[in-house]
Amino acid sequence: MEKVIQERYPGSVIAGRISPPFRPFTEAENLSWLEEMRQASPDLIWVSLGAPKQEEWIYRHFRALDRGIFIGIGAGFSYLAGTIKHAPGWMKYMALEWFYRLLQEPNRLWRRYVKNNTLFILYTLRELLTGTLPGGRSA
Incomplete structure (x- = not known):
């Protein structure tokens, strides 16, 4: 390295x-x-x-x-x-590098992506809909 x-x-x-x-x-x-x-x-x-x-x-x-x-x-x-390996250019352009990594290492990454991506989406939706951040703080 x-x-x-x-x-x-x-x-x-x-x-x-x-x-x-x-x-x-x-x-x-x-x-x-x-x-x-x-x-x-x-x-x-x-x-x-x-x-x-x-x-x-x-x-x-x-x-x-x-x-x-x-x-x-x-x-x-x-x-x-x-x-x-890096994701192909079209996947980078479409912001799908995470998906390419998941395809390369599914056994290692699937739990992390399912858990973290789901939480990110839920927190983002909650903030957009209510203006409330995790922990009850206001945006």
């Missing part, structure tokens, strides 16, 4: 990388990783743990660092490395 980034973006500096285990992280691990990040003093912190795990991790820990922008990159590394 580093080689691909260096080739595509000459002059970029990769201040570090952490490859976490495929299990819930301990608080000691989180603190250790945050200290590594603090020492590296990065401008960008790419987190690729998959949704929603990466967003939850970022939300719980972004305040612990006094610099750097956290970015949940999801499958971005896989696209960059060429291990996941």
Whole structure:
């Protein structure tokens, strides 16, 4: 991955990388990783743990660092490395890239898409019809 980034973006500096285990992280691990990040003093912190795990991790820990922008990159590394194919142009134009990904990895993605897309549609409809956001807040 580093080689691909260096080739595509000459002059970029990769201040570090952490490859976490495929299990819930301990608080000691989180603190250790945050200290590594603090020492590296990065401008960008790419987190690729998959949704929603990466967003939850970022939300719980972004305040612990006094610099750097956290970015949940999801499958971005896989696209960059060429291990996941991009959707055809017509599907991109029609905003169907999500559907193309679902066709590529149905066993892994179907639950996420059914749950999250359904909730998004329901919350959007509720906001449009009533002006009420999730949690009872007004729009």
